[in-house]
Amino acid sequence: MAVKFIGDSYDFPCANQVENYGGDMNLYIVWDHHLIYCAPNAYRVPVNIKFRDFLEQVFAPDYKQHPDAEKVKWDEGVWQMENEAWTPDFDKTLEENNIAHNSFIRVNTPGLEGMHGVGN
Amino acid sequence: MTTKAKRLNMNQKYQLMTRGLDWETTYQDMDDVFPYDKYEGIKIKDWDKWQDPFRLTVDAYWKYQSEKERKLYAILDSVAQNNSQLSISDARYMNAVKIWMQGVTPLEYNAFRGFCTLGRGFRGAGARVACQFQAIDEMRHHQTQIHAFSHYNKFFNGMNQQSRIRDRAWYLSIPKSYFEDAMTAGPFEFITAISFSFEYVLTNLLFMPFVSGAAYNGDLATTTFGFSAQSDESRHMTLGLEIIKFMLEQHEDNVPIIQGWLDKWFWRGYRLLGLVGTMMDYMLPKKVMSWRQAWEIYWEENGVALFNDLARYGIKMPKHHETATKEKNRITHEFWSTIYQFSHATALYTWIPGNEELDWLSAEYGELFDTVYRPRYEYWKELDDKGERFFQERLPVVCNVCQIPIFHTMPDDPLKNCCLVSEYKGTKHQMCSEGCLDIFNNEPEKYCQAYIPPQQIYQGNCGGATLDDYRKWLHIRDEDTGEYYGSEDHQMWEKWKAQAGKPTDEAA
Amino acid sequence: MAENVFIALQNNPDAQPIIEAIIQDNEHAIVNESPGMVKIDCPKRLVIKRETVEEKLGREFELQDIHLTLISLSGNMDEDEDEIVLQWNF
Numbered sequence: 001m002a003v004k005f006i007g008d009s010y011d012f013p014c015a016n017q018v019e020n021y022g023g024d025m026n027l028y029i030v031w032d033h034h035l036i037y038c039a040p041n042a043y044r045v046p047v048n049i050k051f052r053d054f055l056e057q058v059f060a061p062d063y064k065q066h067p068d069a070e071k072v073k074w075d076e077g078v079w080q081m082e083n084e085a086w087t088p089d090f091d092k093t094l095e096e097n098n099i100a101h102n103s104f105i106r107v108n109t110p111g112l113e114g115m116h117g118v119g120n
Numbered sequence: 121m122t123t124k125a126k127r128l129n130m131n132q133k134y135q136l137m138t139r140g141l142d143w144e145t146t147y148q149d150m151d152d153v154f155p156y157d158k159y160e161g162i163k164i165k166d167w168d169k170w171q172d173p174f175r176l177t178v179d180a181y182w183k184y185q186s187e188k189e190r191k192l193y194a195i196l197d198s199v200a201q202n203n204s205q206l207s208i209s210d211a212r213y214m215n216a217v218k219i220w221m222q223g224v225t226p227l228e229y230n231a232f233r234g235f236c237t238l239g240r241g242f243r244g245a246g247a248r249v250a251c252q253f254q255a256i257d258e259m260r261h262h263q264t265q266i267h268a269f270s271h272y273n274k275f276f277n278g279m280n281q282q283s284r285i286r287d288r289a290w291y292l293s294i295p296k297s298y299f300e301d302a303m304t305a306g307p308f309e310f311i312t313a314i315s316f317s318f319e320y321v322l323t324n325l326l327f328m329p330f331v332s333g334a335a336y337n338g339d340l341a342t343t344t345f346g347f348s349a350q351s352d353e354s355r356h357m358t359l360g361l362e363i364i365k366f367m368l369e370q371h372e373d374n375v376p377i378i379q380g381w382l383d384k385w386f387w388r389g390y391r392l393l394g395l396v397g398t399m400m401d402y403m404l405p406k407k408v409m410s411w412r413q414a415w416e417i418y419w420e421e422n423g424v425a426l427f428n429d430l431a432r433y434g435i436k437m438p439k440h441h442e443t444a445t446k447e448k449n450r451i452t453h454e455f456w457s458t459i460y461q462f463s464h465a466t467a468l469y470t471w472i473p474g475n476e477e478l479d480w481l482s483a484e485y486g487e488l489f490d491t492v493y494r495p496r497y498e499y500w501k502e503l504d505d506k507g508e509r510f511f512q513e514r515l516p517v518v519c520n521v522c523q524i525p526i527f528h529t530m531p532d533d534p535l536k537n538c539c540l541v542s543e544y545k546g547t548k549h550q551m552c553s554e555g556c557l558d559i560f561n562n563e564p565e566k567y568c569q570a571y572i573p574p575q576q577i578y579q580g581n582c583g584g585a586t587l588d589d590y591r592k593w594l595h596i597r598d599e600d601t602g603e604y605y606g607s608e609d610h611q612m613w614e615k616w617k618a619q620a621g622k623p624t625d626e627a628a
Numbered sequence: 629m630a631e632n633v634f635i636a637l638q639n640n641p642d643a644q645p646i647i648e649a650i651i652q653d654n655e656h657a658i659v660n661e662s663p664g665m666v667k668i669d670c671p672k673r674l675v676i677k678r679e680t681v682e683e684k685l686g687r688e689f690e691l692q693d694i695h696l697t698l699i700s701l702s703g704n705m706d707e708d709e710d711e712i713v714l715q716w717n718f
Contacts, residue, residue, distance in 0.1 A: 003563040004306065006159050014547040014568040016575045026578060028517045028550060030537050036496055038458040038527040039516035040539055040550075044578040062514045065503060082541050082548075102548035104517070104541055116495040119535035130692075130709055173705045174692070184695045191696075324700050328636060328665065335664030343664055347638050350699045358705045365704075408662055422702045424630035429704065429716045 018101035023047070025101035027094065029059060032108045033119035034066055040104065051097050052090040068112045080106040134175035139168060141245040154243040160306035163371035167244025170366050173358055181253055185260070188348050192264060195344045200271045209337040209405045210625070211276070211613035212604055215468050216330075216403035217269065217342060218278045219395065222467060223295045224326070225265040226286040228349075230299040232258035234310050241307040250359055254315075257352040264348065268341040276609050277600040278467035288582070288594050290518075290573035291459070291466055297523045297570065298392050302385075304566070308367065309381050315360030317385030321426065323353055324418045326396045333400060333408040361426070368433040375434050384562070386438030387555035391522040398455040401481065402473060410484035415448045440555040443531045449485050450534050453493040458527045460500070461512040465587060467596045469604035472501045488534065509603050513587070515574035520549040520567055521556035528552045544568050633674050633703030633714040636667040643697040645684035646676065653677050665699055673715040674703070 003010055018025055025047055030040035041062055045054060055074045063069040079086050082104055088097050099105070114120045128136070145153050157164075198204070208214065235255035239248050266282075273279040286292050302313035331346030367374045397411030409417075419441075427437050456470075463470040473481065478497065482490050500510045516525035517539060530538045531554075540557045542549050544564035551557040560567045576582050583593025591598065599608050614624050635650070637643040639661065647666055651657055654674050660667045668674065681689045691712055703714035 003565045004160055006155070010565055012565070012569050014545050014549075015571060016549070016568075016579075017545075017547050020579045026575065028539070030517075030539065032536055035492075035529075035535065035537075036457075036461075036499065036510070037512055038454065038461060039518075039525040040537060041514040042517045042574045042578070043514075065508065065510055083539075100548070102550070104539055104548070104550060106539075114535075115499060116491070118492045118495070120492065120496045120499065130707070174695075174707055180692055184692070187696055324702070328667070328700055329662075332662045332665045336662075347664065347699055351695055351697070354698050354700045355695070358701065361704065421630045421632060422634065425632060425716055426702065428630065428718045431718065 016102065021101070025094075027054075027099060027103060027105070029105040029107070031059075031063060032106055033112075033114040034063060034068065035114065036066060036120050037063060040106075045094060047095040048093045050091060050093055051088050051099075054094065055090070067115065068109075072109055072112055074107070074109075076111075077107040077109045080108075130175045133177050134172070137177040137179075138172070138246045138249045141249070150243060154241065156241045156307055157243055160308050161377055162308045162367055162374050164244070164367075165370055167242075167247065169369065170244050170246045170250075171362060172246070172250050173362060174355055176250075176253065176355065178249075178253075185256075188351065189260070189264075192344055192348045193267075196264075196268055196271070196341060199268070199341045204338075204340050205272055205275050206616060206620070207338040207340070211609045212469070212471060213337045213339065213403060213405050214272060214276045214609060215278075215470070215604070216334075216399045217272060217339065218276070218468055219399055219403070220342070221265070221269045221279050222282060222285055222289070223292050223395070225262060225269070225282070226292075227295055227299050228258050228262040228265065230296075230303060231314060232256075232262060234299070234303050234314060237303075238307050238311060251311075254352075254356055254359070257349075257356070261345075261349045261352070264345045268345045271341060275612065277607075278469075278596070281467065281595045284595050285467060289466065289596075291462070293523045293571070293573055294395065295392060298388055301388065301566075311360070311363055312367075312378065312381040313385040313388075315356055316364050317382065317389050319353055320357040320360040321386065321419075321423050322389040322393055323350075323357070324422065325393055325414050327353060328418070329409040329414045330396060330400055330404075333404040333406075336406050336408050337404055364430070365433070368430075368435070379435060380562070382435065383439040384559050387440055387444075387553075387559065388522060390444045391524060391552075391556070394451045394455050394524070397452040398459065401452040401484075402456045402477075405477075407477075407480055410481075411452045412448045412484055415445070420445065439558065440553070443553065443555065446531050447528075449488050450492075450529065453481075453485070453489065454527045454529065457493070457496065458516075458525055461510055462516075462525070464511045464602045465590065467594070467600045469602065469607050469609060471604040472497045472504065492534065504603070511602070515577060517550050518572050518574055519552035519556050520570050520572060521551055521559045523570065523572060524552060526550065526552045631671050631716060631718075632669040633672065633701075633716060634667055634669045635674060635676075635701045635714060636665055636699040637694075638697045638699060639664055639666050640697065645681050645689075646694060646697065648684045649680035650674065650676055653680050670714075673713065675714075676712040678710050 021044065024044050027043045027045050028040050043058065060069060060072065075090060079088055144150065232255050235251045235258060239252040239255055242248050269279055286296060302310045327346055327350040331343055334342040334346060364378065367378055401411050460470040478494055482494065503510050518525050526537060526539050528538050530536050538553060540551045542551065542557060542560050545568060549560060549568065551560055577590060583589045604610055617624060637646060650668055651659065654670050657668050657670045657674065678689060678691050691707060701714055703716055706713045
């Protein structure tokens with residue numbers, strides 16, 4: 001099924017295309033089983049930031065009110081991109097890790113599965 | 121049995137006043153005069169088969185509407201004269217009124233616009249008459265709601281920037297996008313979306329348990345306009361069902377098109393109503409009915425009966441209804457958790473429910489509530505007691521279709537966010553559910569244009585990059601947002617109660 | 629199987645004779661009261677008869693006046709001078 005329209009064409013750019021970000025991009029990432037933070041987080045990031053720097057300097061501080069935040073070791077995480085298994089290289093940049101605009105990354109940290117035994 | 125028809129009977133009057141009002145054009149092609157009622161693929165053989173079962177004609181319409189308005193305004197005057205804001209159960213309740221004012225009232229206006237378009241767009245005169253009545257109804261709802269709320273606006277925060285935040289605030293893009301999606305479709309899809317899916321299937325959940333809840337919480341103004349509007353809605357929903365049957369009976373080719381719309385608009389409506397459920401479960405200090413119970417009565421009982429009735433046309437239950445039912449024990453808690461942590465970016469206050477309310481939620485929702493959400497709230501309460509009230513400072517990923525932050529969890533795993541991806545024109549788009557993913561994939565050309573607030577903020581189109589900049593751009597003050605306890609509304613309410621000699625309510 | 633039709637009316641004196649008439653004319657009607665509102669469920673079919681309402685009210689009544697107290701309904705609806713019927717056809 002495609003959109004039905006009147007006229008000769010129906011063709012518009014994506015409102016969230018990478019061209020609108022001045023060389024940066026969006027990155028979406030969720031730390032599974034830490035649901036006191038309700039949704040995956042969205043970031044506008046430079047493409048050449050190292051993945052480890054992003055995680056340690058930008059991502060982790062956003063979980064500062066969670067008791068797991070100070071215990072986490074990202075290297076031990078189980079990672080997914082677009083809901084499929086994926087292995088990041090922490091010392092490479094986002095771009096070098098094939099992380100593209102609007103990529104969705106999930107990390108699961110065995111042993112750190114949120115509070116109350118239920119992923120809070 | 122006595123017979124009442126002295127003059128024209130109801131049916132004769134209806135036929136005379138809704139048929140033969142127009143003519144077959146000769147200088148112009150009828151398709152040029154009515155250019156919008158064929159392109160969706162709906163085939164109509166005989167427009168005169170469109171019937172309003174209430175047989176409403178313009179004379180009766182004026183008579184009943186003026187009577188309803190007289191009753192309503194007598195009460196609204198009395199609300200203002202008697203300081204009825206003092207009679208509500210608790211000032212926390214007023215946040216439900218704010219959501220209505222900010223999010224629902226603008227929908228009435230968009231419904232007005234939509235039905236004006238339909239009142240011109242359909243080539244059947246009976247259909248045009250019905251749509252014109254409905255356009256006037258919707259404008260009436262918009263106006264009466266603003267009149268009713270104007271009294272509360274004198275005392276409570278968060279109600280003074282309606283038209284601006286309707287267009288700008290991230291959480292109001294949820295209801296707004298629902299109507300704009302419908303308004304940018306053709307007339308038959310619009311009427312399926314609004315008159316049938318929204319009004320017939322779903323508004324019972326908004327206007328019945330919620331407005332009854334307003335009555336229980338002492339809100340005379342909302343109860344009165346709510347039930348007054350709902351008497352119009354019952355006419356609209358009756359027409360909604362007739363319209364579906366009319367389209368289905370006109371041509372068998374219409375069946376799959378309508379099924380597709382029912383699938384889409386059931387899911388969009390369900391997602392939107394999660395917000396109403398949250399108002400019922402969390403914003404009514406005195407509870408009438410939980411979302412779960414309302415879902416069971418109005419969907420599992422009444423909604424399913426309706427689809428059983430439509431089965432004879434080959435219509436099936438809307439896609440993903442099983443998922444909606446699976447989510448009935450969690451959706452409102454997930455939604456409240458989200459509003460709670462983002463309320464510093466809303467013109468609303470939020471709070472952790474008191475112990476009695478938590479016990480009510482436990483009783484209504486059982487084990488899942490006790491194991492997941494209750495300890496979550498207790499943790500947030502602990503943080504608040506330490507002076508570390510929990511707010512999420514980072515923007516969330518938002519669904520590209522329903523525009524709700526992706527707090528939703530997997531249908532069979534309530535402990536894990538569900539976030540699905542679809543790529544179109546080289547750009548990835550995120551959706552919250554299979555339901556929204558289907559809608560996107562059916563019309564990616566349309567949804568790729570969606571104005572998604574966090575994306576727009578990051579693109580630099582919303583006043584700046586910080587929360588403070590964003591709030592300024594919304595024209596809401598810091599004092600209008602965040603935690604209820606200690607807020608200006610709370611302080612004023614406690615002062616009023618002290619004057620009346622009632623006990624105070626510290627953070628529960 | 630889900631098979632009820634329903635009608636909901638405001639819980640006020642204007643609606644009272646209508647509610648009483650519905651109870652009298654529909655043996656299987658179930659009345660649910662909640663704040664401000666009365667919802668009446670009935671399996672498959674529910675009828676409101678003008679004559680019965682007039683009996684309860686003690687004067688003439690036009691069925692269309694139900695618009696002044698009606699909140700909501702469910703079921704295929706048909707109305708003429710003498711009765712309003714809500715029913716499912718399955």
